[in-house]
Amino acid sequence: MGFDVTYADFSVDPAPLANAAVSYDGARFAGSHVAVGAGGTVTLDFEVADPRDVPQATLTITALVSKLGSELGHAPMDVLLQGEPLVTDLTVPGGGDLPQDNVLAVPGHLLKPGTNTLEIRSSAKAASMLWLYRITLDPVWERGRSERARTAAAARDSVFAYRTELRPAHSPSGPWRAAPRLLFHVDRGEHSRPAQLGWRTADGAEAAISFQSSMSDFHGCYQVPDGTTYEYRGRLSDRRPFSDDVQNLSAAPLHRFRTEEGWGGRWHTSGELRLLVDDGAAAVERVTWRDQRGNSGVAVLHAASHEAEVTAVEASDEFEEAEEWAGNLLADQRSKWLSGEDTAWLDFTLARPTAVGSYSLMSANDCPERDPRDWTLYGSRDGDTWLPLDTRGGETFTGRFETREFHLRASAPACRHYRLDITRNAGGTETQLARVRFAEAATGPVFTGYYQRYNEGPIGYRGTPAAPSAAALPAAPRVAAELEAAVASLAETAQSLAALAANLRKH
Template identity: 75%
Template sequence: MGFGVTYADFSVEPARLANGRARYSGARFAGAHVVVGAGGSVAVDFEVEDPGDVVQATLTVTALVSKLGSSPGYAPMTVRLQGNVLAEDLTVPGGGDLPHDNVFAVPGDLLKPGTNTLEIQSSAKASSMLWLYRITLDPVWERGRSERALVAEAARDSVFAFRTELRPAHASSAPWQPAPRLLFHVDRDEQSLPAQLSWRGEDGAEATVSFGAGMSGFFGCYRAQDGTAYEYRGDLTDRWPFADETENLSAATLHRFHTEEGWGGRWHRSADLRLLVDDGGAPVERVSWRDQRGNSGTAVLHTAFTDVEVMGVEASDEYDDAGEVADNLLDEKHSKWLARDDTARLDFTLARPAAVASYSLMSANDAPDRDPRDWTLHGSHDGRTWTPLDTRAGETFSGRFETREFALRGHARTYRHYRLDITRNSGSTETQLARVSFAGAPAGQAFTGYYQRHNEGPIGYRGTPVRTEDSALTAVPGLAAELEAAVSSLTETSRTLAALAAQLRKH
């Protein structure tokens, strides 16, 4: 019963409307608002199903009066519903840069079933312009309903492009100079538009800006890589909803993060964050924002590496009586592992699958002729089927307890098990090492920072990159191994069928 969400947003063209149609007379769209001249009006026709249960409604008209030179300007407005005057010649504050919310009580008996008409008219005596930004109408018991719906609808267009200009600081007479386009998208699924945005590039350049009503423009400051300061402004040229194709519109990286918030002594999963800022310069390393609900956050970007935690190691042989066992390879002490053979095999099991980019071997305390010289590193999903990853021959260590790192060539794949197969040492009948460790491949950029909801204290905020590659293989434990086994089985079946076909052709 009553009427649904009702709003008219005049910050875009055409106006964004819910449950209504807009008509102009002596008015026109002007970028962030509708300009209503003297005697002009804006009418909104909206539908009411049955007003019987609406005893009163709340009408909010967001407007501003343009300046007249140095004076605040003058453009009184009259508000009518079904021709009935709700306010007459109301003097809206003018001369400022921010619009004002004018709130009116609407008697429920003025509403009627069917089409209702709300009219905002500027006085014929107006000497400046009435700027109309938006209108919302709600039952008194549901005040703010349409405003929330309007903000949520507007926030769907969350990718913004601005034409920008720069002017040297403290040089008011200097002309504005064109600057590169600003394209940005900051979304943590809160359905709220940004009010302020600041960022710093990897080259040291930085900017901070504040947005006007309806995101129609911004003003702020910019400091270049060489430290030169500028005034910075921009006009909205386009905005659209986010889609996967958005990342193709910019040379900058579109970051996607799984995020966590830190409170109560623990980290808690929170909504994913998408982040894109492209000002034509270097990639960003820090982004801060505040939205129109008063929530704010900061993300400092840094390289994330795959976590490589070794859970255990097994050796083909170890000198247990002397305590020179394989487990010594995993601690930080200057102990060692010794195998009483000139070849040896070490099998490492990780706590979780990881993509290894490099591995390190530390020589032991004595007997250089026990150092490994030739070896191959293998990876495996199941500990049974092994894939060669890196082969070395003729390697030497120049000293005792020397650590040498070996980088894997090509794209790092994710495995749960790694095998170091030592096929020759430096001449001894025994083989030894002090430590073996693995380094993860870069997993993209993570972030650390803070988040602060309106009227609440700041909390920890961190994110890890969303990765899509290999997702099908890692989503189900052991799936990769099963697929490999299936391929092997199919290959063997193919050979059998081919042999059978050859025999049939002979007969």
Template identity: 70%
Template sequence: MSFEATYADFSADPARLSNADVTLHRARPAGSHLVVDAGGSVTLEFEVADPEGVPQVTLTVTALVSKSGRSPGYAPVDVLFQGEALAEDLTVPGGGDLPQDNVFAVPGRLLRRGTNRLEIRSSAEARTMLRLYRITLDPVFERGRSERARTAEAARDSVFAYRTERRPAHAAASAPWQAAPRLLFHVDRGERSLPAQLGWRGTDGAEAALSFQSNMSDFHGCYRTADGTAYEYRGRLTGRWPFTAETENLSTAALHRFRTEEGWGGGWHASEELRLLVEDGAVPVERVTWRDQRGNSGVAVLHGDSAEAEVTGVEASSELRPAHEVAGNLLEDTRAKWLAPDDTAHLDLTLARPTAVASYSLTTANDHPDRDPRDWTLYGSHDGRTWTPLDTRTGETFDARFQTREFTLRAGVRDGAGAGAGVAAETAGYRHYRLDITRNGGAGEVQLARVRLAAPAGGQAFTGYYQRHDEGPIGYRGTPAPASPGSSAHHLAVDLETAAQGLAETARTLTALASRLRLV
């Protein structure tokens, strides 16, 4: 018996197909599904090398009928295999928001060696549309094999970006949604399963919890800001990629890679690498929780030894001394602020010792969002006179008063490549740093409540638990994983090594040329 995993997944465009060719008639892709109009059909042809020993095939058709006003809709279908009807005028459930699995038994006698043909027809009498999400076929004793193969293939694209919106909790159903920062995330421990739920907590105490559609097209959840304000939270998928060194560069937040261990049987045992990335436009995360579509779940609480750089002094290009809104307030853990009576300004921070800074954070002040910085450049200097650009930002916004946002220094800025998406990079060990604010939100003043510089972390670890479907929870922990081939750090190391070899070769050439010149 030879029967490959066979499926057609219409939740992607183009559709994901395995051992299948699909022909459409009066049907069209609609993002997360196919729309089949009245009288339309979808024909799937697949190969069977040897049908011997297959007494029955399990056919699963995942579909939904669109509504008609308050009616659940009407779009009966015929299901034919090799032209023989398995079902006629079948009424697929409709009216809901989630597709339904419709399971059929295909007699083994209908299987042919070579090409086999399955056809799904929407009745010419249909009054609403048939939405077709996926089709899978498996030998009866291997039910679910094609679905597992489909989800594993879909899970290859494991970096997700969403356009998000929020509105206050308990608002009226007609209340408008407000645009919120992009959500970008990647959670992968090598099990090739799509996430079903995701939650996180930021270092400022803000929290989010959300659940995804099975095809990852949308999510819905809740969000609570650092000050305790609760919101409904939803998002629409805008991009999805496999994890590579290039897609790692899509985020300005830190990607965490951990060498992990699982605790069971009285000891700790090595397990797959865990990668975590959550960027929601706010501060870094300190806890991530997830559950995948197979029912596995986990929690990782991050901890490490990153240290705030010791700033011994700060001077501003201008400040409002009569109101005590001076630069020195930026170093205090209070809500006092610094205000410059101009729409541009700069701050010079002096450190106790030369320090390589990996990130910095800005905290908004108590009022007037139009005084918040929008465009700025962070510079470093050894002597306080000659400045090197380290990080440039344009069009940045803040969502709330006393909101803290952290910015990771990005590669390419120091080379004059601008502030495009790049890998996180540490600066040289400068003693002086300048924040040059070149544009604000439109007011005649610039203000901030706090500025912090952060030295590179010595490495973050995590502690948590993991629970496989239908099993009990086990211990789960991790330590920073070394850079692997394909990672940004690895590529940087290779580039440096190549450059060093090139310089060595140049030196040898120049030495040989000098010797020849002496002989002349």
């Protein structure tokens, strides 16, 4: 009945269409719109099933007239349906800054069953260009239906790429120069396109940008690590729906997080957050955004820190009379371990083999001269063979019960036993510590931040790495082939061992 959702979106090429076929004469795609020259025409053909159900239709033409230098432009337009004028010499207000929604009534008697033809003509007297951004057409009782459908369809494209340019800040006459491509994807599953985006990379560069509602362009600023600031702009070069192969488009990692929202005094499970920002520089460590519905969020990426469980500790020496033994290093209260020597070692046994990424030491309550100054951390799988993992020299503590964290400079194997070998202290005849902790190496970044829905207060927001999607796992045929190869290899080994046993029996 009537006619279907009908629109043409000229913000990208080819134009997304619904119930429409578009042709140009004297017009061309110009990056975020179709530019129509004097006497040019854009024609839209659309289908109507039964016009008797549509006493009137609402036609919205979003358009803009380009400027003539610093002066207002002039490009009146005619709008015709089946060759009959709906409006003649309509001048779009504004003159060259923001596109205008021009809403026209379409009499129902002009609609016909089958193909209908809508023409938008720029006057032959036009002195500048008529820029068309989109066209929507709805039955009068369903105004806005096509625009909602267009917005929903556009929101499915959540991966965006832009050609970008920079020019020095406060140099409005300076030349723009090409900059690396910007590729990004920020998605909470809410089907709303971003309005603003900001990010900071690990090398200290920062950017903040704002988009046209059609996502065709952005403008903002970019600050490089040395503090030099630039104007920053971009023109859309590609947009597409998300798929697992988006990682192939970028050298930067795609982050997928299981998330929680904090409200009502506890944390509540929420949906997946996907983040990818690649501006050709270092990895991103903070992302901020606001979407076109007014929702906003911040995610600060950082390494996860999970404390490893220690089940036992032994020391080269401990002061038993004062109960200042090695077991105190595992306690939460402010007790301590004290050795009667200026060098000492401590052996820790973990509940399971763990790849340690960092460890922390807490100074004791008194006598700074007893603080460790030089040491080596060793790891062992069996408690017999030890591998040096981290060596420190000249370390100092600035206060009592001060905790200092030390990160391993290279990846360490998973070990169940760790030895802290203290080879020099701060000058005392005894050595002491209050606490020792080990943290597992991070398997991927987590994030901490906040989220704020439109017209609501901010809430806590945090996430941990999500499991790989099914598409990222090896396909079943590949797994089967690998298993078959393993079985064949084992069979060959068994045959070789059987032959060797038979040969040994003969001799």
